[in-house]
Amino acid sequence: MYEPLRCIAAAILILLFGASTGSAQTATGGQTPSPTTKVVSGAFSTPEDPVLALLGVAPQAIFRPSSPSALGTYLVNGMDENGNLKTGLAIQTAPYFLLHGAKITLEEYRRDWAVRALSNVQLSLATTKGASDEDKSVRGAIGLRWVIFDRGDPRLSTKLGECFYHALPLPPVPGTLPSETGVKPLPDEAVAAWKRCLDEHKEEKWNASAWDIGFVPSWTSPDGSLNKFRSATKAVYSTLAYGFEHLNSEFLSKNAQIIFHARYIGDESVPIEGANSQFITQDSVSFGGRLRFGGARFAFSVEGLYTISNPDGGRKDASYRVAIASDIRLTDGVYLEVGLGGTAGRRNQNDEALLLTQIKWNIFNNPELWKSFLARDTGTR
């Protein structure tokens, strides 16, 4: 096992969770000749909710840290490392926003760093259980994620506020006292104008600098009983994105972003190469980076990840993974990622060529996708 200091050191930079944590992903592609070829998905993506990623039930999508919301509750499903179907409940909340949010004004949020810092602490809770009679196991995880800063935070953009002001005029003053009060929707044209403001902001800030850090412990019970819950996989991760805002280069500040990531995963159960349904527990530390060029709609990236694994009862092993990939925005919140790369350096496993393909969706930022996701998988929220 790694010492705590090494774990802390590992958290200095961001780490994106590894492959095969997403749900309902699409993987396609052919074979390439190198020793072995593997089609993977989400090799270097950062999950929006690391708790769900750790439990293997995360719809993943996010490339960079972003601000959390006050409260979200949703049902989830996915596969565990054995391929068993899991269902569960997840809660995602920003506790300070939840408890104190009604008193936080935009002016205060912009002026007071402490208010921003507290507002951007996100707490996630999730449990999953086997979906079949044979699988009674239950897993639970708690995640703490803190967006330390985010230069793309829309609340901090005076330009976006000005755009809202022009897009959203007040209705005329009625000549007599209105008989109805309460909340009313705005006309479609006002909503469309508001959405254009958001799109312009995304286009401008797609590569803004940001930094987040997270910690996720999990527990598991093989038969679902409370007295048999044991500590299971835990993870510490951090992601730092830099958008070159400080350099005197318009090209870089508009078209490039570099993302550093680091993670520690402890007591992770991983399949043994060549052994059917056999697993080994290991700790691992990974460091990586991703250089992206493009914009909000299309980006080309070069990525690398270096991992040191320490299996129980085995020898330390190190490997690296490199890839080139492109993200294409298909529609709002939906991306196609295509890439090519390879993994090498592992002592006990063959080198692999990787074809990276997946559809990624930012379900939490897209109401229509959210609705369809719920309708398909859960039916309620």
Next chain:
Amino acid sequence: MPAPVVKMNPTGGPVSVQIVIGFAQWGRYRFVVYDPDGRNPHEVFNGRSDDNIADYFILTQDPASVVNHFLHWDVIVAPFTERPDQSFSVAVVFTQSGISLPGSPIVEIGQFSRPALVAGQAQLALG
């Protein structure tokens, strides 16, 4: 539904009104006074949540001059993303000498994913 009544102290001094748009959401607003018959609108204050101007104004120096009048407000609130689970709140607080008046604050709170108009009103009375 009749407008909620805010009771002013006839000797309590100027009546102030503050609007708090919570959850750090963007908002713009307008306050209009109507006479006791609900006619003759008169805009008394407007503003937005993202400037450095206080979201606060003095409604009247003399509470007796606005007895039975109505104060109506329209607030447009807009979220900064399209996430479906965002919260908003609009609170209108009436005070005299820093003390919240009976019937105040009047609060509208909810969740939204797109801009909305929040309308509210209060009838002013002497308590």
